[in-house]
Amino acid sequence: MSAWIVSLEGTEAGRSLALALAILAAILHAVFGALQKGRHDPWLSRGAIDGAYGLMAMPFALFVVPWPAPHLWPILAGAFVIHTGYKILQGYTYVYGAYTVVYPVVRGTGPFFAVIGAWIVFGERFQPLQWLGVLVLMGGIFGLAAYNLAHTTVARETMPRALMLAVATGGFVALYTTYDAYGIRAAADPFTFLAWFFFIDGLLFPVVAALRWRRMADRPTLPPLLLRGFTGGIVAFLSFGSIMLATRLDKVGEAAVLRETSTVFAAGIAYLFFGEKVGPRRLALMGLIAAGAVIVEAGG
Known part of the structure; x- marks a missing residue:
C-alpha cells in the first residue's frame, strides 16, 4: 500500500486520488466536528475521540509500520504541540459559540x-483564477456564518469571544495542514507518519477529559461517551488520514481548499441532527462554497 501511494506522487492518477481524498476528508470532517459538538461536553468528546484513535493506532505504530527515522521524531513532536493548541482553541470555540456559526468561521x-x-x-503558486475561487469559497463560508449568526439565539452574549477564537482556530487549521504535509512528505513511508501521529496525538486529551469528568457534579454516563469516542476515532482516522495523504500526493493548497467544502456537509448535518433549517439563502451560500472549490480545481 505504501509503495503504491508513493508511486502515484506527481502523476495524474495521484492528482485524481488526492481530489477524491480531499472531498472524502471534507465529508468526514463535518461529521467529526458534529461529534465533538453534539450532546456531550466538547472536552469530554475530544478526550474520548483522541483516546479511541490513540488506542487504535498503537498496534500499527508499534508492530506494523516501519519505525520513524531519527529526523522524524522532532517533526512528530512539533505536530503534537500544534494539534494540542488547535484542540484547545477549538474546544473553547465550541463552548462559547453556536456550532453553525463558529464552525464556518473556522x-x-x-x-x-x-x-x-x-x-x-x-x-x-495559485493562479489568478484559483485565487478567485478561494475568495468565492470564503465569501460563501463567511456569508453562511453571518446568516447563521443573524438567526441564532444560542450563546448570543458570548458570541464575540467565540468568533475571535474561531478565527484563531482557523489559523491553527492552516498551520497544522501545512506542517502535517511537511511531516508526511518527510517520512519514507507515509503510513509511519500517520500511525505515529495518531498514537502520540491521542495521549493528552483523554487525561484532560478524565480530570474534567471527575470534577463534574453531574457526570455523564460513560458508555454513550465511549461509543461516541469510538465512532469519532474511526472518522478521525479516515478524515485526517485522507487529507494528509492528499497533501502528499498533490498540492497542499488545493487539498486544503477542497476540504473546506466540509461547511456544506456540516450544514446538512445541522439540519438532520440539530434541527437547523436550510432555506434558499443558505442553499445559495452553500452553492457559492461548492462553486469556489470547483473554480480552484479547474484553475489549477
Missing part, C-alpha cells in the same frame, strides 16, 4: 492562510 479562515503557507513552505 473553516473559512483556514484555506486562505493554508494557501499562503503552502506558497512559503512548498513553493506552490
Whole structure:
C-alpha cells in the first residue's frame, strides 16, 4: 500500500486520488466536528475521540509500520504541540459559540492562510483564477456564518469571544495542514507518519477529559461517551488520514481548499441532527462554497 501511494506522487492518477481524498476528508470532517459538538461536553468528546484513535493506532505504530527515522521524531513532536493548541482553541470555540456559526468561521479562515503557507513552505503558486475561487469559497463560508449568526439565539452574549477564537482556530487549521504535509512528505513511508501521529496525538486529551469528568457534579454516563469516542476515532482516522495523504500526493493548497467544502456537509448535518433549517439563502451560500472549490480545481 505504501509503495503504491508513493508511486502515484506527481502523476495524474495521484492528482485524481488526492481530489477524491480531499472531498472524502471534507465529508468526514463535518461529521467529526458534529461529534465533538453534539450532546456531550466538547472536552469530554475530544478526550474520548483522541483516546479511541490513540488506542487504535498503537498496534500499527508499534508492530506494523516501519519505525520513524531519527529526523522524524522532532517533526512528530512539533505536530503534537500544534494539534494540542488547535484542540484547545477549538474546544473553547465550541463552548462559547453556536456550532453553525463558529464552525464556518473556522473553516473559512483556514484555506486562505493554508494557501499562503503552502506558497512559503512548498513553493506552490495559485493562479489568478484559483485565487478567485478561494475568495468565492470564503465569501460563501463567511456569508453562511453571518446568516447563521443573524438567526441564532444560542450563546448570543458570548458570541464575540467565540468568533475571535474561531478565527484563531482557523489559523491553527492552516498551520497544522501545512506542517502535517511537511511531516508526511518527510517520512519514507507515509503510513509511519500517520500511525505515529495518531498514537502520540491521542495521549493528552483523554487525561484532560478524565480530570474534567471527575470534577463534574453531574457526570455523564460513560458508555454513550465511549461509543461516541469510538465512532469519532474511526472518522478521525479516515478524515485526517485522507487529507494528509492528499497533501502528499498533490498540492497542499488545493487539498486544503477542497476540504473546506466540509461547511456544506456540516450544514446538512445541522439540519438532520440539530434541527437547523436550510432555506434558499443558505442553499445559495452553500452553492457559492461548492462553486469556489470547483473554480480552484479547474484553475489549477
